[in-house]
Amino acid sequence: MELKDKLLSSFMVFEDRLNDESKHLNEIRNEAINTFQQKGFPSKKDEDWKYTSLNALLKHDYCISPQQETAVEFKEIKKYFIHDIDTYKIVFIDGKYSSFLSETTHDGIDVCLMSSALNKPKYKIIIDSYYNKAAKSDHSLTSLNTAFASEGAYIHIPKNKVVEKPIQIIHFSTGNEATLMLQPRNLIVVGENSHVQIIERHQSLTSNVVLTNSVTEVFANKRAIVDYYKIQNDNQQASLIDNTYISQKQSSHASVHTFSFGGKLVRNNLQFFQKGEHIDSTMKGITIIGDKQHVDHNTLVHHIEPNCESHQDYKGIFGDRSTGVFNGKVVVEKEAQKTNAFQANNNILVDDKATINTKPQLEIFADDVKCSHGCTIGQLDKDALFYLRSRGIPKKEAKALLMYAFANNVLESVKINAIKTRINKLIAQKLGVNLGFDL
Amino acid sequence: MSKYTEEELQKELETKEYEYGFYTDIESDTFPSGLNEDIVRAISKKKNEPEWMTEWRIDAFRIWSEMEEPEWANVRYDKPDFQAISYYSAPKKADPNKTLDDVDPELLEMYKKLGISIDEQKKLQGVAIDIVVDSVSVATTFKKTLAEKGIIFCPISEAIQDYPELVQKYLGTIVPKKDNFYAALNSAVFTDGSFCYIPKGVRCPMELSTYFRINQAGTGQFERTLVIADEGSYVSYLEGCTAPSRDENQLHAAVVELIALDDAEIKYSTVQNWFPGTAEGKGGVYNFVTKRGLCETNSKISWTQVETGSAVTWKYPSCVLKGNNSVGEFYSIAVTNNYQQADTGTKMIHLGKNTKSTIISKGISAGKSQNSYRGLVQIAAKAENARNFSQCDSLLMGNKCGAHTFPYIEAKNKTAQIEHEATTSKIGEDQIFYCNQRGIDTEKAIALIVNGFSKDVLNKLPMEFAVEAQKLLEISLEGSVG
Numbered sequence: 077m078e079l080k081d082k083l084l085s086s087f088m089v090f091e092d093r094l095n096d097e098s099k100h101l102n103e104i105r106n107e108a109i110n111t112f113q114q115k116g117f118p119s120k121k122d123e124d125w126k127y128t129s130l131n132a133l134l135k136h137d138y139c140i141s142p143q144q145e146t147a148v149e150f151k152e153i154k155k156y157f158i159h160d161i162d163t164y165k166i167v168f169i170d171g172k173y174s175s176f177l178s179e180t181t182h183d184g185i186d187v188c189l190m191s192s193a194l195n196k197p198k199y200k201i202i203i204d205s206y207y208n209k210a211a212k213s214d215h216s217l218t219s220l221n222t223a224f225a226s227e228g229a230y231i232h233i234p235k236n237k238v239v240e241k242p243i244q245i246i247h248f249s250t251g252n253e254a255t256l257m258l259q260p261r262n263l264i265v266v267g268e269n270s271h272v273q274i275i276e277r278h279q280s281l282t283s284n285v286v287l288t289n290s291v292t293e294v295f296a297n298k299r300a301i302v303d304y305y306k307i308q309n310d311n312q313q314a315s316l317i318d319n320t321y322i323s324q325k326q327s328s329h330a331s332v333h334t335f336s337f338g339g340k341l342v343r344n345n346l347q348f349f350q351k352g353e354h355i356d357s358t359m360k361g362i363t364i365i366g367d368k369q370h371v372d373h374n375t376l377v378h379h380i381e382p383n384c385e386s387h388q389d390y391k392g393i394f395g396d397r398s399t400g401v402f403n404g405k406v407v408v409e410k411e412a413q414k415t416n417a418f419q420a421n422n423n424i425l426v427d428d429k430a431t432i433n434t435k436p437q438l439e440i441f442a443d444d445v446k447c448s449h450g451c452t453i454g455q456l457d458k459d460a461l462f463y464l465r466s467r468g469i470p471k472k473e474a475k476a477l478l479m480y481a482f483a484n485n486v487l488e489s490v491k492i493n494a495i496k497t498r499i500n501k502l503i504a505q506k507l508g509v510n511l512g513f514d515l
Numbered sequence: 516m517s518k519y520t521e522e523e524l525q526k527e528l529e530t531k532e533y534e535y536g537f538y539t540d541i542e543s544d545t546f547p548s549g550l551n552e553d554i555v556r557a558i559s560k561k562k563n564e565p566e567w568m569t570e571w572r573i574d575a576f577r578i579w580s581e582m583e584e585p586e587w588a589n590v591r592y593d594k595p596d597f598q599a600i601s602y603y604s605a606p607k608k609a610d611p612n613k614t615l616d617d618v619d620p621e622l623l624e625m626y627k628k629l630g631i632s633i634d635e636q637k638k639l640q641g642v643a644i645d646i647v648v649d650s651v652s653v654a655t656t657f658k659k660t661l662a663e664k665g666i667i668f669c670p671i672s673e674a675i676q677d678y679p680e681l682v683q684k685y686l687g688t689i690v691p692k693k694d695n696f697y698a699a700l701n702s703a704v705f706t707d708g709s710f711c712y713i714p715k716g717v718r719c720p721m722e723l724s725t726y727f728r729i730n731q732a733g734t735g736q737f738e739r740t741l742v743i744a745d746e747g748s749y750v751s752y753l754e755g756c757t758a759p760s761r762d763e764n765q766l767h768a769a770v771v772e773l774i775a776l777d778d779a780e781i782k783y784s785t786v787q788n789w790f791p792g793t794a795e796g797k798g799g800v801y802n803f804v805t806k807r808g809l810c811e812t813n814s815k816i817s818w819t820q821v822e823t824g825s826a827v828t829w830k831y832p833s834c835v836l837k838g839n840n841s842v843g844e845f846y847s848i849a850v851t852n853n854y855q856q857a858d859t860g861t862k863m864i865h866l867g868k869n870t871k872s873t874i875i876s877k878g879i880s881a882g883k884s885q886n887s888y889r890g891l892v893q894i895a896a897k898a899e900n901a902r903n904f905s906q907c908d909s910l911l912m913g914n915k916c917g918a919h920t921f922p923y924i925e926a927k928n929k930t931a932q933i934e935h936e937a938t939t940s941k942i943g944e945d946q947i948f949y950c951n952q953r954g955i956d957t958e959k960a961i962a963l964i965v966n967g968f969s970k971d972v973l974n975k976l977p978m979e980f981a982v983e984a985q986k987l988l989e990i991s992l993e994g995s996v997g
Contacts, residue, residue: 123587127925410914425929428896436935438920443911443941453894453926453933 079134080116084109086140087223094226101194104208108222115216127401127433128343128372133315136285138257140224142170146250148281150177153248156279161494163275164243166229170250171258173227186232187243190261193230202232206265210293210321210349218319218345221291225261228290231274233300235267242273242492247290249314251282262292266300273303273492278316286314293321296328298352303331305495309338309502312367319345326352333490334361335499336371337506347376348386350412355384360486362499364479364506366395366427375404379412388419391483394430402434404449410441419449424456424482456482476509548601552576555703558602562672562706565679575692575702582696589887589919590856592827595766595801602704602737666719667712671739674710681712685743689772689807689835697768697829698805701737705770708739713748713779722977723752738769744779744814751782751977766801767825773808773816777838780815781808784976785832786984788991789824796854796883799826806830812838812867819975821984822849822857823991831889833862836870836898843872846972848984850991851884851916860890860921865901865931874905877969880916881992887919894931901928907937910968912961912992962989 087109091102117134118125146169157165164187167177173189180188186199193199194207211218229245249256266272280286296302308316316339322330336342348357363371377386392400406417423432436449456478464474480503490496504510547554555576559569584594661668667678675682692702713719744750754771767789775781783806792799802825808816818832834843845861863872872892880886888907909918920937942964950960965988966973973981 413914423926425926425931428929430929431925431927433926434924436920436922436937438909438937438939439917440909440911440919440939441917442914443916444914445911445939445941447937447939449920449935449937451922451924451933451935453924453931455929455932 079136079138080112082137083140083220083224084113090141090224097195098200100204101207105223105225107213108219111214111219112216112223115214115219118216124374124403127399127403128341128370130341133287133341136255136287138255138285138287139253140257142172142253142256145172146170146252147176148174148248148250153177153279153281156246156248156277158242158244158275158492158494158498160497161242161492163241166243166245168227168247168260170248170252170256171227171260185234185237185239186230188230190228190230190263191226193263194226199230199232202265203263206293206295207263208293210295210323211291211319212321212347215319215345217289217317218291221259221261221289221319224259225291228261228263230262231264231272233266233270233272236269237267238271239273242275245274245276247278247288249280249284249286251280251284253284255285256287258286258288258290260288260290262290264292264294264302266294266296266302268298268300270297271301273305275305275307275492275495277307278310278314280311280314283311283313286310287317288315289317289319291319291321294323294330296322296324296330298325298327300325300328302329303491304333305490305492306332306334306344307495307498307502308334308336308342311338312340312369314339315341317343317345321347321349322357323349323351324355324357327354328352329356329358331358331360331489333486334359334373335502336361336363336373337365337502339369339371341370341372343372343374345374347378349378350380350384350386353381353383355381357384357386358489359386359388359390360489361390362483362486362503363390363392363394363400364483364503365393365398365400366430368397370399370401372401373403374401377406377417379406379408379415379417382411382413382415384412385416386418388421389486390421391486392421392423392432393426393479393482394423394432395426397427397429399430400432400434402432402436402451404435405437405439406447406449408438408440408442408445408447413442413444415442415445415447417445417447421449421451422482423453424479425453426455473509476504476507479503479507549598550576550600550602550704554602558704558706562675564672564675567679567683568675571687571692572703575699576704578693579696579699579703582693582699584696588829588858589885589889589921590827590829590858592801592856597700600766602706660720664717664720665714666717667710668723669710671705671708671710671741674741678710678712681743682710682741685772685774686741687772689774689809690770690805695805697803698770701739701768701770701805705737705739708741708769710740711742711750711752713744713750715745716747717745718748719750723750738767740769740771741774742772742781742783743774744776744781746776747778749780752784753977753980754783754785767803769804769806771804771806771832773806775808775810775814775816775841777812778814779811780817782817783808783819783832784980785818785820785822786976786980786987787820787822787824787828788987790826791824791853791855792826794853794882796826799855800824801826802828802830804830806832807835808833808843809835810838810841810843810867810870813840814838815842815844817844817846817975818861819846819972820848820859821972821976821987822847822859823987825857826855828855828857828859830859831861833864834872835864835866836872837866839867840869841867842870845872845874845876846975847876848879848969848972848988849877849886850879850988851881851886852991853882853884855882855884857885858887858889860888862891863893863903865892865894865898865903868897868899869901870898871902872904874903874907875971876905876907877972878907878909878918879912879965879968879988879992880909880918881912883915885917885919887921888937889921891923892925892933892935894926894928894933896927898928899930901931903931903933903935905933905935907935908968909937909939910965911939911941958993961992965989965992
């Protein structure tokens with residue numbers, strides 16, 4: 077059976093199990109499954125999917141809703157946490173919440189579960205006003221997630237709160253099922269003047285096939301500051317489709333840093349909607365891949381109101397038969413005068429069989445704007461390499477140093493030091509060097 | 516469509532001929548509107564073409580009838596009805612009773628601004644000319660010079676008769692019949708165009724087609740151009756002219772093929788100023804053009820274009836850099852005003868080693884127009900040390916227009932070096948203030964700034980063209996201040 081048919085038929089079963097759900101949610105689900113039924117999985121014929129094919133992923137017979145709960149020892153998975161700082165944790169194992177590994181709170185802020193938020197009446201007012209409001213309803217994969225959405229992280233920060241500890245959202249898959257499809261759904265609402273930092277990670281613990289189709293909605297109200305870090309370093313059999321929608325109000329700042337080092341296929345759909353003046357949106361990324369990996373960054377910044385800014389900076393290093401895709405789009409509506417939009421995408425190909433496809437797009441309808449985009453594909457500077465080698469640094473380390481320098485721009489704006497250290501280590505690991513110092 | 520036997524076809528043709536009588540008067544006839552295999556055959560017959568050419572056209576027609584009109588371009592327009600177009604009409608004869616007084620005064624005013632001579636104006640408007648124009652005699656001497664060098668420069672219909680081996684060898688090699696919808700249509704029904712062959716090692720002494728620009732007018736809406744530069748040769752070719760022409764043809768679907776053999780260089784410049792429609796967005800020409808060049812080893816193709824006319828433009832002059840060390844260049848200015856829409860850019864396909872390409876595109880949008888740059892830079896896996904530099908700048912005037920950039924960059928080789936940058940800006944108030952302060956009025960100041968903005972591209976045009984193009988930019992943007 078085709079995956080699409082399987083999903084459609086299991087939706088009926090899934091829906092029956094959710095008997096106590098509100099009518100409103102049920103309507104959203106039904107609408108979403110209809111959209112998915114009409115559109116199906118995206119193919120290369122869709123302009124947005126021109127360079128990324130899902131065909132290989134869709135061949136597997138995925139287990140859609142695993143029933144069995146699995147326990148995992150903390151010491152086995154400790155390394156996947158940012159454990160040297162104190163954090164809130166929301167941990168899922170095979171899509172099921174693990175209270176044993178998590179550390180949630182309801183003390184002034186809500187850091188808890190989507191499943192309880194969707195069902196308990198006390199969250200109803202937030203769910204009604206935010207849930208599925210930023211996610212694009214005409215996007216087939218997002219709709220698929222909306223139809224099956226039952227679990228994920230729910231974070232609500234009321235007005236005037238600075239959340240002291242970062243929040244980690246981690247999804248583990250244990251490989252109990254030979255092939256597993258996960259569809260986590262996160263909702264993050266940040267009230268006026270509040271500040272929150274979030275770290276998200278998907279990790280599979282065995283080499284069984286996993287496909288994750290995740291949707292995250294972030295709402296940043298007036299003057300809120302949201303920093304979101306995505307660490308993507310999964311194994312070679314795990315694929316991730318990450319859909320993140322960020323809706324911003326006046327004078328809010330939102331940033332998303334995406335570090336893509338692992339996974340078979342990673343697709344990041346990242347969309348910012350600026351619904352107010354003086355908004356700042358930042359999206360940065362480092363991609364270092366090799367070995368037939370495929371990473372696709374698809375970004376959109378929609379400038380709707382005047383006096384806003386957006387900054388995009390994506391760096392990629394592509395080795396052995398890997399493919400990198402960058403498709404960045406900036407739309408400036410005619411009311412959005414005095415917009416400053418910057419977009420940069422720099423790539424290094426280190427192997428002849430690696431491919432990079434990039435398409436930085438601008439659509440501008442306002443005249444008083446500063447918009448620029450730059451995109452380069454090149455190699456490491458031979459002179460710089462020679463300089464380092466002539467000072468006794470071996471070739472491999474010299475190359476790694478230059479790549480560090482290349483990616484460092486992105487790391488500079490990371491506000492949590494523990495993440496910087498972690499990313500540095502991951503880069504060193506990925507490049508196969510030990511520099512013996514932290515940058 | 517049902518299949519005919521040859522006899523039936525013959526019969527059909529004969530009866531049709533009788534029915535419409537389009538063979539009676541060679542000077543004034545026009546085919547009935549609509550398109551089918553008979554019309555394609557009739558065009559071919561009319562042109563007295565050899566069998567292989569007729570077959571080629573029929574093949575193209577069959578491909579075309581199975582294709583769908585493309586919709587991916589960032590333009591909106593009412594689709595032309597292909598069955599409502601007449602696919603052949605003989606060049607019009609000058610009307611002996613028409614004088615310059617009958618011509619739209621707005622056009623005459625524009626001619627004056629562009630500095631076009633009275634004789635040229637008459638010719639452009641199909642007014643009978645009473646004095647022998649200089650250009651005719653110039654053309655004769657010019658042809659002689661070319662012939663001495665062995666350069667062939669003639670209408671493509673003549674070339675099909677006189678140099679079938681060259682045409683057969685190269686026609687449709689760079690833009691195949693099935694390349695796209697409009698290329699297939701053009702292949703089936705093209706009526707005329709230019710053919711140019713530069714023999715080995717010859718440097719063409721003059722800019723081809725400047726002197727011919729009047730004589731070559733009226734080649735019709737489906738133009739086919741084929742330029743072949745043999746090894747080590749050089750040619751600079753000019754197409755179109757700055758003078759505005761009010762053409763009744765709504766749809767223009769031209770195909771241009773350039774072939775630069777080893778060490779050859781082709782410079783192809785276009786100035787297009789067709790009817791852009793009224794200020795309210797009514798009418799105007801649809802310009803759907805396929806232009807492509809093939810570069811063999813050490814050769815160079817350079818496209819320069821100034822696009823100010825047409826209601827809808829859809830045009831991507833491209834270079835296939837097949838040979839090692841070949842170079843492709845693209846310089847473009849696209850100006851849109853009122854309700855014009857332009858979706859234009861280039862494709863640089865790097866196949867050979869050490870290939871280089873440069874793209875400079877300047878888009879100026881005013882009024883309620885939409886201006887898009889769409890480009891592709893592709894580095895194949897075997898294209899070692901390929902180098903590309905692209906720059907797309909857009910200038911917006913007012914907040915009712917739009918500027919869009921769609922650059923596609925695909926690299927499959929690690930030694931590739933690609934840079935792309937794009938900016939969007941408006942004319943600074945301080946710049947205008949600076950000019951005003953020095954006694955330059957705002958309209959002139961804008962012209963000055965726009966010229967500065969477009970300088971990089973204007974510099975690439977042949978001298979006499981550059982001067983006219985500069986004026987043309989001013990005229991196109993007239994009244995867009997504010």
